[in-house]
């Protein structure tokens with residue numbers, strides 16, 4: 001999917017919500033356990049209930065890999081029922097030496113038809129560039145993550161006396177590898193105080209922002225500081241939406257939770273994007 005197509009969907013749905021399909025077999029409603037593939041059935045019903053309210057779905061690959069071969073089957077079936085006009089993110093956090101990264105890229109962009117994959121920057125240019133080979137396929141690079149461990153490396157000050165953090169150098173250097181039509185960045189919603197520093201380096205890029213909902217990040221703060229003229233944000237919420245209820249009404253309650261976020265986003269789009 002191109003940037004223009006993504007922005008068109010955002011304007012049409014008045015939403016920049018990404019729903020995380022972090023589907024844990026242990027958290028499935030009891031009544032789904034009789035289905036042949038309960039994980040797929042859960043995802044199918046969540047997608048059916050929320051597709052008009054979000055512009056992206058982000059299955060976290062760990063939840064599927066952990067199930068062995070049947071998890072990959074659930075993932076492939078899930079991808080097939082996501083409507084074509086919705087952006088898909090394989091949250092896999094890959095990256096390796098070049099020839100191995102090429103195979104990861106083939107796994108997510110060819111064997112499966114994801115629009116994007118999350119990639120770790122730590123191994124540098126040759127580990128990221130193999131993912132940047134096709135128009136309409138995106139790298140979402142980890143820049144400033146939402147977890148407490150982001151302090152350990154990402155927030156280290158560079159030794160060059162510039163007062164920059166390592167995550168700022170990651171943004172600056174990686175922005176020369178691909179433009180904002182192929183590269184997005186992960187910036188945690190729990191990092192609101194640094195959004196202006198991120199936007200000073202990458203004003204035009206889309207940011208994938210996990211960490212609202214269960215992790216407590218502020219949708220208002222991220223939207224106020226992070227929205228740009230083409231929206232530039234995909235805000236992810238996983239648990240707070242897909243596990244809004246553990247009962248038979250799980251899809252209905254997921255829709256209610258997604259609707260609440262979408263309505264708030266509609267207000268921010270009017271206020272900050274126009």
Ligand SMILES: O=c1ccn([C@@H]2O[C@H](COP(=O)(O)O)[C@@H](O)[C@H]2O)c(=O)[nH]1
Pocket residue numbers: 020022060091144145146147186187188210211212213214215236237238239240
């Ligand atoms: O910095 C990061 C990068 C990725 N994630 C992932 O996003 C979702 C968040 O789930 P919630 O239930 O909404 O907290 C999950 O898949 C994480 O692995 C992140 O949280 N932070």
